[in-house]
Amino acid sequence: MDLSKFISGKIYLNQYVHRLEQNGSSFHLHYWGVMPKHYDIVPHKHSFFEICFVVDGEGYYIDVDCTYSLQKNMMFLSRPDVLHQIKSKDGLALLYVAFELIESESSEEWIEIIREARKCSKVVVPVSDDTVATLLWKSLLIQTTKSEQVFYEEMLTNLAYSLILSLLQIFVPYSHSDRPKKSVEMISPLLRQAKLYINDNLESPLKLPDVARQFHISGRHLSRIFVAELGVSYSEYVQNERIQRAAALLKTTDLSIRDISIKTGFKTVHYFTRVFHSVMGSPPRVFRLLYIDSKTTSYTEY
Known part of the structure; x- marks a missing residue:
């Protein structure tokens, strides 16, 4: 995937896709990133999830005291309040998205899924070109170039929601029978x-x-x-x-x-x-x- 063709895509995603509400969940999207050359950054942490997809290049991901090698077709998860760092001498081609669940507007089922994601120990995962999340991310970027279409924003929103689900599925592999059956918790x-x-x-x-x-x-x-x-x-x-x-x-x-x-x-x-x-x-x-x-x-x- 040539990221240079999709640089403008991040602008449209950051303009139109801030919030996703479906199936008992409400997500706030902090930002969408498309970066052809991502080099070293200092160790840091934030209060939300960030998932990155290595489109090309080599480097390292450091999660607390664990160091993982990065290469093409890998995804890695940065969990809330966990110190992490990305390092690359020659630059990584990265796609990334940062998000959090709005718990007060989401079901107990979703709150439990996100709690499991916070405890996830497998934070770097290899993927293939035909992994659902890979295909959805590419489809989402392609859709950003179709701004003349009638249902442009609706397509972006639905593809983005499907992508977030597929990314969570990679790191929190719930089966349907595993999912807790709890009602929506209403706020006062x-x-x-x-x-x-x-x-x-x-x-x-x-x-x-x-x-x-x-x-x-x-x-x-x-x-x-x-x-x-x-x-x-x-x-x-x-x-x-x-x-x-x-x-x-x-x-x-x-x-x-x-x-x-x-x-x-x-x-x-x-x-x-x-x-x-x-x-x-x-x-x-x-x-x-x-x-x-x-x-x-x-x-x-x-």
Whole structure:
């Protein structure tokens, strides 16, 4: 597969495919990458999954203290909060996607599947040209070149969802009988209202007592609701929403980084840059170049 033909594909994917909702699951897609020459990067970790497909080249993938050789037709999984690193002297041709399950909008079945993916020990897997995930990824990139078609966005969304499923199947090989049969866990109306309020007011400070006051409850009560129903603190949730909104604006608008930091509620550009880099693995300016610039064909941090 000649990735140079599909560089512009990442732009369309990052513009149109941010969220996938089907069959009891809701995924947020942080970014899609097409990189003909990916060199060394520093050890880092992030709060979401990232799956990479080696289209060509040789290198190494380091997961905590384990080092794996990489070559053509291999896929590797970077799990949330796990330190990892990619190294390649001559550059790897990589396709990659970063995503996370929105647990509050997904079924218990899906939450369990993602928990299994977090515990996955087989993080580097060889694939073939006719592996379903390989074919779907190629089909998705081909579809990005068909923007004149009537059902363009619908095709992208459905192919992307099928790809995510096929990738998870590689690393979490559930059979149909293995899958847990549990009902969808509904979040409380109060939490749903709080999430909507946060989403609509990301430019504001969103201090816990102030938001709690909007719903006539104490800050402690609201904090407990977030931890009990989402498994994260209130401040973690707000920061994650700010970063997701910032990433979307970087990928889909030409707003300045300063304007984006203001729109997403960060006090200073410096603080925004530091937090964004910590969560996403690259500073805002580099992130924008990686995912919306068709001229960016190589990447290294050394």
